[in-house]
Structures are given as structure tokens and as C-alpha cells.
Amino acid sequence: MKVSFISAxxxxxxxxxxPVFDGGKSFGSVEDYxxxxxxxxxxxxKAAKFKGKSSQxxxxxxxxxxxxxxLHIVGAGDKAKFDAEMFAAGVTKSLxxxxxxxxxxxxxxxxxxxxxxxxxxxxxxxxxxRFDHYRTKLAKDKxxxxxxxxxxxxxxxxxxxxxxxFHGPICDGVVYARDLVxxxxxxxxxxxxxxxxxxxxxxxLKIEVLGEKRMNTLGMHALLGVGLGSxxxxxxxxxxxxxxxxxxxxxxxxxxxxxxxxxxxxxxPGSGMWDMKGDMGGxxxxxxxxxxxxxxxxxxxxIGVIGLVENMPDGKAQLPGDIVKSMSGQTIEVQxxxxxxxxxxxxxxxxxxxxxxxxxxxxxxxxxxxxxVALGHEHAGVFSNNDGLAxxxxxxxxxxSEKSWRLPLTPAYDKLIDSPNADMKNIGGREAxxxxxxxxxxxxxxxxxxxxxxxxxxxxxxxxxxPRETTFGTGFGVRLLNHWIADNYEG
Ligand code: BES
Ligand code: MN
Ligand code: ZN
Numbered sequence: 001m002k003v004s005f006i007s008a009x010x011x012x013x014x015x016x017x018x019p020v021f022d023g024g025k026s027f028g029s030v031e032d033y034x035x036x037x038x039x040x041x042x043x044x045x046k047a048a049k050f051k052g053k054s055s056q057x058x059x060x061x062x063x064x065x066x067x068x069x070x071l072h073i074v075g076a077g078d079k080a081k082f083d084a085e086m087f088a089a090g091v092t093k094s095l096x097x098x099x100x101x102x103x104x105x106x107x108x109x110x111x112x113x114x115x116x117x118x119x120x121x122x123x124x125x126x127x128x129x130r131f132d133h134y135r136t137k138l139a140k141d142k143x144x145x146x147x148x149x150x151x152x153x154x155x156x157x158x159x160x161x162x163x164x165x166f167h168g169p170i171c172d173g174v175v176y177a178r179d180l181v182x183x184x185x186x187x188x189x190x191x192x193x194x195x196x197x198x199x200x201x202x203x204x205l206k207i208e209v210l211g212e213k214r215m216n217t218l219g220m221h222a223l224l225g226v227g228l229g230s231x232x233x234x235x236x237x238x239x240x241x242x243x244x245x246x247x248x249x250x251x252x253x254x255x256x257x258x259x260x261x262x263x264x265x266x267x268x269p270g271s272g273m274w275d276m277k278g279d280m281g282g283x284x285x286x287x288x289x290x291x292x293x294x295x296x297x298x299x300x301x302x303i304g305v306i307g308l309v310e311n312m313p314d315g316k317a318q319l320p321g322d323i324v325k326s327m328s329g330q331t332i333e334v335q336x337x338x339x340x341x342x343x344x345x346x347x348x349x350x351x352x353x354x355x356x357x358x359x360x361x362x363x364x365x366x367x368x369x370x371x372x373v374a375l376g377h378e379h380a381g382v383f384s385n386n387d388g389l390a391x392x393x394x395x396x397x398x399x400x401s402e403k404s405w406r407l408p409l410t411p412a413y414d415k416l417i418d419s420p421n422a423d424m425k426n427i428g429g430r431e432a433x434x435x436x437x438x439x440x441x442x443x444x445x446x447x448x449x450x451x452x453x454x455x456x457x458x459x460x461x462x463x464x465x466x467p468r469e470t471t472f473g474t475g476f477g478v479r480l481l482n483h484w485i486a487d488n489y490e491g
């Protein structure tokens with residue numbers, strides 16, 4: 001979608017979207033169109049039995065007095081509660097196959113901030129996102145016709161600034177993350193993934209890739225153990241953005257990148273297993289976040305680290321009962337090879353913490369099915385050893401509309417992963433599965449301020465109710481992380 005911001009005048013092409021508020025009493029710039037059309041608009045409102053409720057909409061084609069070919073009049077409900085992003089997303093979804101290429105949202109004269117006007121463009125872009133490039137036989141009318149979104153706003157330059165400097169680059173990151181999650185596992189295996197990330201050097205990111213040899217030297221046997229059954233070489237990719245003060249400690253983002261999770265020898269059931277191509281959603285969020293950070297030239301130092309492995313059963317695969325030594329020196333009894341994400345993160349977290357000494361680290365992972373039992377697909381689960389960081393995440397979460405909810409970490413839960421055979425085991429049992437997974441991670445972060453966000457329910461979705469989420473890959477986390485960096489490290 002091409003995005004632009006224009007001044008508020010009746011447009012001469014495409015569809016003009018006119019929101020109507022408060023039971024049809026508040027019109028904003030719709031009035032320009034109404035005046036031009038004399039009595040035609042009011043007659044149409046009456047004929048359409050239009051009351052301005054959200055979800056109500058009707059069209060006037062070839063209205064008199066203006067050159068606009070089509071007016072799309074949409075109920076927008078209570079003006080005080082208006083969410084321009086959701087409004088634009090819902091309308092874009094409904095017009096995506098309309099045959100028109102251009103949609104203009106008239107958001108002038110209704111008291112919106114420039115930020116909200118910019119977010120309307122984001123809503124439209126997210127709702128127009130598709131992942132169609134493997135579909136060679138898609139009929140023309142099954143392809144979206146909309147290619148351009150325009151937002152008409154009182155101070156167009158302010159809205160453009162908010163979009164160009166903040167929302168637009170972050171949206172680019174969301175789109176990139178969605179693509180990664182949607183890619184099939186034969187296209188996106190660890191090395192192919194690392195090669196894609198290398199290209200992001202064009203944005204000014206410094207990229208470093210560690211292969212198995214290097215990781216072996218470093219002693220990352222928790223991560224390497226997961227990849228033993230795979231023909232594909234495991235990778236650890238470090239992305240670095242130095243936009244802040246020279247020498248200032250970075251904030252660190254760490255992502256689980258299991259490019260496919262069969263469960264390994266603790267094999268998952270076959271039905272529905274395909275969606276484990278999305279088990280790299282945490283890493284995709286980190287890559288997308290780094291794209292947003294680089295493209296908006298954030299004045300902060302940020303490190304992104306992703307652990308990329310494929311979890312496969314094989315003669316060489318690790319076995320339930322194996323004991324591996326992590327880079328931290330702590331030993332782990334692998335009682336279930338399907339609890340692999342925490343093994344990957346254990347070494348990625350320890351490496352990040354000891355090598356870069358970050359001020360704070362946040363990891364994202366599609367870590368547990370149990371978080372879906374607890375929170376469904378609505379909220380991500382947040383775990384932290386620091387109340388201040390948990391509060392920062394809560395506000396970044398509401399600012400970005402990527403919802404999250406905190407769960408506890410305590411010594412009593414931590415005990416559940418003690419093992420008689422090693423320093424710990426990688427599963428805690430059926431109860432509190434998301435919490436014991438987080439307790440496991442906590443054993444690898446030392447005293448560093450840290451949070452873990454379990455996005456198993458929000459990073460990939462097969463059912464959709466939000467018009468901004470059009471495909472399996474949601475890109476969840478990209479926006480939250482950018483708000484977190486912007487609010488706490490760029491001041
Ligand atoms: N990748 C899965 C978690 C997952 C499940 C993500 C469903 C998205 C949807 C993870 O590696 C896993 O298999 N976890 C196990 C842990 C168990 C063996 C302790 C799980 O949740 O069942
Ligand atoms: Mn697993
Ligand atoms: Zn997994």
C-alpha cells in the first residue's frame with residue numbers, strides 16, 4: 001500500500017471514506033460533500049436507514065456536485081472513543097476487493113491528533129497485508145484492488161511526520177515479521193533465515209552470524225542439542241543498532257527462532273503440526289523490531305539476538321534423558337525434546353548477557369501451548385524479575401495495542417524444574433507450564449533486568465477477529481518493542 005497525507009478537499013478519484021459519529025449528528029469534513037450534493041446526501045441517509053452506528057455503512061455512487069466517483073459513508077460510533085487505526089483497518093478490509101485502487105480517509109475536522117491520523121494509515125496497511133506470492137493460480141478478482149491509501153487531515157504535514165518518523169517504519173517491520181512467520185519451512189530454515197537477515201545491513205544494522213563450529217567453541221550445547229537431528233546447520237544471529245551514546249550499554253532483544261518444531265524424538269502428533277513453521281515468531285518479532293528501530297534511526301543502542309534451529313527426530317537427534325551442558329556451565333536433563341525453545345533461549349540469553357552486558361533484556365518466544373490455555377489468543381504472557389520493566393512493558397503494550405498480561409515467577413515454581421540427575425530438567429510437569437518454562441529461562445539471566453514474553457497464542461493465529469491480522473503470521477511484538485525502546489531509551 002502506498003501511503004500519503006493530503007489536505008481536506010473532496011477528492012476526484014477512488015473511494016472517499018466519510019466517518020459519521022454520534023448517531024449521525026457529527027460529520028467533520030463530510031459536510032463539504034453534503035453541501036456539494038445539496039439534498040442528495042440526506043435523502044440517501046434516510047433511504048439507507050443510516051444511524052451512524054459503527055458497522056453501519058452505505059455508498060453513494062457518482063454523487064452530484066463533486067467529482068468523487070464513490071462516497072463510502074461509515075458509522076463511527078462515539079466520537080470520544082474513536083480509534084482511527086481500527087476504523088481504517090475495518091473499512092480497508094471491506095473495500096480491499098472493491099475494484100478501486102485508491103481509498104481516501106477523511107479524518108479532518110473531527111478533533112483527531114496527528115498521531116491518530118498516522119495510525120489510520122497503519123490500520124489500512126495492516127488490513128491490506130497478504131501473503132500470496134506462492135499462489136500462482138489466484139484469480140484476478142481474488143487479488144486486492146486497493147494499492148493506495150490517502151489520509152485527509154487538517155495538518156497533513158504533522159500526520160506525515162508522525163508516519164514517516166515512527167509508525168511507517170514500524171509497520172515495515174511488522175510486515176517483514178509476518179512474511180518470515182508465513183514462509184514455509186523449506187524456504188525458511190536456519191541458514192536461509194540468517195542470509196535474509198544479513199541483507200538488513202543495508203539499513204545500517206551490523207549483522208554477525210555464528211555457525212555451529214563457533215557455538216561449539218563457546219559451549220552452547222543446550223542450543224546445539226536441539227539441532228542435532230536436523231540436516232540444517234543451526235545459527236545464532238546478532239543484529240546491532242548503535243544509534244545512542246557511544247559506549248552506552250545496549251538494550252537487548254532475544255528471540256526464539258525454531259524454524260520448524262516437530263517435537264524431535266518427543267514427536268508431536270501429525271495433525272496441525274504444519275503450524276509449527278511459526279515457531280520462529282519470537283525471532284521474527286526481534287528482526288521486525290530491529291527494522292523499525294533502524295529505519296526510524298532510533299537514538300538508542302539496541303542488540304537483537306536470534307537463535308535459529310530446526311527441531312527434528314533422527315538417528316542423531318538428542319534423546320529424552322540426555323544431559324547437556326549449557327554455555328553458562330549449568331547442566332540440563334532434557335526430559336522432553338519438545339520443550340526445545342527454552343534450550344535455545346538458555347544459551348542465547350546467557351551469551352547476550354555476558355557478551356553485551358545489556359541494561360535490560362526482553363526475550364520473545366512461542367514457548368508454550370499452556371499460555372494459550374491461560375490467555376487464549378488475546379494477550380501475550382509476560383514474566384519478569386523486575387517490576388519496573390514489567391510496568392514499562394505494560395505501557396508499551398497498551399500504547400501499541402499489542403495486548404499482554406503479567407504472570408508470576410516465584411521460588412516455589414522454580415523448584416518444579418529441579419532434577420535429581422542434573423542442575424535442572426527442561427520440563428516441570430502439567431501444572432503451570434508457562435510459568436515453569438519462564439522459571440527455566442530465569443536461571444540463565446543472572447541479575448540482569450529481564451522479561452520474557454510468551455507469544456505462542458498471539459504470534460501465530462489460525463482464527464481471526466481483528467481486521468489488522470489478515471494471515472497466520474501476525475508480527476506480534478514488533479510494535480510493542482518499538483514503543484518500549486522509544487519510551488525508555490531514546491529520551
Ligand atoms: N513451540 C511449542 C509451543 C507452542 C505450542 C507454540 C502451540 C504454539 C502453539 C513448544 O516448543 C512446545 O512444544 N512446548 C511444549 C512444552 C512441553 C513439552 C513441556 C508444549 O507446550 O506442549
Ligand atoms: Mn516444542
Ligand atoms: Zn517450540
